[in-house]
Amino acid sequence: MKILIIEDEIRAVSQLQLVLKTCRFNYELLDIIDTVEDAVIWFEENESPDLVFMDIQLADGLSFEIFQNTTVDAPIIFTTAFDQYAIQAFKVNSVDYLLKPIQKDDLSKALDKFLKSNNSSKVNASVLKQLLSDLQIPSQREGMLVKSGKGFVQIKISDLLYYYSEDSITFGVTQSKRFIIEETLDELYSTLDQTKFFKINRGQIVAKSSVEKISPYFNHRVKLTIDNPRDQEFIVSRPKTSDFKNWMNK
Template sequence: MRILIIEDEPRAASQLQNLLNKSTFDFQLLDIIDTVEDAVLWFKKHTTPDLVFMDIQLADGLSFEIFQKIEVSTPIIFTTAFDQYAIQAFKVNSVDYLLKPIQQKELETALHKFTKSNETKVIEPVILKELLNSIQTPQKRSGILVKEGSGFVQIRISELLYMYSQDSITFGVTHNKRYIIDETMDQLFDSLDDTKFYRINRGQIVAKMSIQKIEPYFNHRVKLSVSNPRDQEFIVSRQKTGNFKEWMNK
């Protein structure tokens, strides 16, 4: 079985590869790709794989954009950290998915389902549109639970200046305090208003209101000055710089 992994989180890609190695299936890993742009180029240059594991949120956009740029006739198993509201669209449209963090048993079940199927599942345009609408529909959220002492308190989303991940812990920073948020960066960003918050790289999300200055930085990136930066540097990744500037202009 020739497998392609499209995933922008190195840790998630490594975990998936380890789970595949532990499975009872013989496979050949063709490549690991982390952007929409590189995925499109890969499909244009290579023979179609037998199966693709595809994350939804990539470094330069939603993976669904791949299908808008090129025809992909390979069966897809999406890997996602999106909440139940979005996953419902996958169930309705019979598109396979694995919820992160992926479990060995669930992977084995998905692979068995794939090997027993005689049909090549191609994502039809109408299904793609429904999935895109579901994923992109903002899930309004006004508050968030954060750790305080031995318990939790709720703070307003509007108080957060930025969020970041460090040593597998997610932090949220306000003007006065730093909180621990009991969610992954993927889960957190997926529930935020994307007109007010931008994920500038894998480990940082910044509120538009907190950005004070934007300066050119090495390798076509930009560096941000934000309110209450503490010990953090805010560098927009190269792949996201163009989209970030467009977002700031809105």
């Protein structure tokens, strides 16, 4: 049985493999992928595995985005630490879903369901597309606290041109200043109005109003000219390029 693991947490990978061993499930591990971008490339360059264990929240976005950018002809067992994602993933015809930390009994039941399905259960891509849209309901957040000297000040979300992560620190940039933000990029993005902000890759979020020009870039990507770039390069990752263009066109 050839399996693929799509998971961005090393501990979660180790724990899954340990529980698979206790279930006496014989398998060949093809690869471990930790991002949406790398998963899209892997599926385009390799034959389909017999089964995929897929975490829902990856380093550069929701794993549902994989299905928007490539064809996945394999049964999926979703894994997640978040109940709301688990319930939604279950509704899109995956083989099953597992809540972290994964328990032996839950995994055994999921594997049994997979084997009884004759290995033929596939994810419904059209339902996933609607699900992804539902998960991106715009937030009404208007401001945020940022570090300023020894204290904090509040700035308007509308003043931010872009955000980026560097050395595990999140920064927000306005026309005149750069601020340190005490949130991870993923935590921050989940609170933003996603009709106005787009996470172009695992380390950058841009405001639509800050994009001055979009230029072709190698490997089917695009490069952005952004207002006040501060020595940053803005390159939209390949899996996100199509969605980014559609987003800019709205």
